[in-house]
Amino acid sequence: MTPAARISAAIDLMDRIQAGEVADRALADWGRKNRYAGSKDRAAIGDIVYDVLRQKQSLASLGGGETGRALLLGYIRASGTDPRSVFGADRYAPPQLTEDELAADPPAQDLLREGSDFPEWLWPDLLRSHGDQALPIARALRHRAPVHLRVNLQRLSRSDAITSLAEEGIDSEPLSLSPSALTVVGGARKIRTATAYLSGAVELQDASSQAVADLVPLKQGESMLDYCAGAGGKVLAVAGRTAGTFFAHDVDPRRMKDLPDRARRAGVRVRQVTLEDIEQGQRRFDTVLIDAPCSGSGSWRRDPQGKWLLTPDKLGHILNLQKEILDRAIKLVKRRGHLVYATCSLLDRENDVQIKEFLTRTPDVSIIVERRFTPVSESDGFYCSVLRRD
Numbered sequence: 001m002t003p004a005a006r007i008s009a010a011i012d013l014m015d016r017i018q019a020g021e022v023a024d025r026a027l028a029d030w031g032r033k034n035r036y037a038g039s040k041d042r043a044a045i046g047d048i049v050y051d052v053l054r055q056k057q058s059l060a061s062l063g064g065g066e067t068g069r070a071l072l073l074g075y076i077r078a079s080g081t082d083p084r085s086v087f088g089a090d091r092y093a094p095p096q097l098t099e100d101e102l103a104a105d106p107p108a109q110d111l112l113r114e115g116s117d118f119p120e121w122l123w124p125d126l127l128r129s130h131g132d133q134a135l136p137i138a139r140a141l142r143h144r145a146p147v148h149l150r151v152n153l154q155r156l157s158r159s160d161a162i163t164s165l166a167e168e169g170i171d172s173e174p175l176s177l178s179p180s181a182l183t184v185v186g187g188a189r190k191i192r193t194a195t196a197y198l199s200g201a202v203e204l205q206d207a208s209s210q211a212v213a214d215l216v217p218l219k220q221g222e223s224m225l226d227y228c229a230g231a232g233g234k235v236l237a238v239a240g241r242t243a244g245t246f247f248a249h250d251v252d253p254r255r256m257k258d259l260p261d262r263a264r265r266a267g268v269r270v271r272q273v274t275l276e277d278i279e280q281g282q283r284r285f286d287t288v289l290i291d292a293p294c295s296g297s298g299s300w301r302r303d304p305q306g307k308w309l310l311t312p313d314k315l316g317h318i319l320n321l322q323k324e325i326l327d328r329a330i331k332l333v334k335r336r337g338h339l340v341y342a343t344c345s346l347l348d349r350e351n352d353v354q355i356k357e358f359l360t361r362t363p364d365v366s367i368i369v370e371r372r373f374t375p376v377s378e379s380d381g382f383y384c385s386v387l388r389r390d
Contacts, residue, residue, distance in 0.1 A: 010045055151182060180210055222287065232258075297345050341384070371383070
């Protein structure tokens, strides 16, 4: 496909997404229906779509509207390319620009002001949560996230992982956020076929997520429950550094469907359990990890559509759900055990405010560690509190 044809495809996809389709599903459906497009074309079109979603407000201003065509016109202008070299460039390109589109006087390209490319209703929350760092965080969310890997240190060292990946054309460097973290600086699209990945020696996982797992105070031989396990990245990260007994639960077990294979590749055992089994058996754990449902605001570089789909009502529901999970999960922690609460959120309401309220109504719990991570540090935004049940 020509570059102009890729833009044309992205216009159609953005129209579908603006009409309510989920971005990754729209892209997958487009790929199935357009078999002529090779893997490089599909990847390039996906990159364009996600770049547009990350900067939708400013690109709409540059392009004069929120239709797929207007957003991609803004995207072309933001890149410094003359739109006339793309629109109408060949038979597969989007139609030529109209006189009105050509005559429009786009604003200056440095559009990021307070609230731009960040939900306007949520901007005051970001300011309250991060003060002077709010604007750098909003800027960081406008760009693609780096690709990070977690090295299974029970399998090989980080330096050996770098060497192994390099032999298959993947260049990586160590990151300071976690002793297991690597950032991929070249050959990222080769990861899923690399020997180290297929063998479970490395996993795709953001560095701040790894740093959260590093904070889990599990000692050798102790038990841990991952209460909101999802795909199981954090329980695998903890199991990759500490020998223990590991359990995983999720309200939607389908989210854990890949966990058995991932655990097998990593050489660890994670038992999947239901909450009913735990409560009926009166089982208690040395550590319970809550990777809580949240706004996802810290990972909006990876899921940029999420920041436009979040509403005040949805956030209110999330806050109530976090409260319910905290109150239920603490009952599963042994005396002198630990509850680890984490979110990939940048908002205090989901983080330290939520924990302060929890401590107020749970007097036998105290906080021993609290950490925050933001996209300014080249990782996803995360919050983590380590609590001890006295």
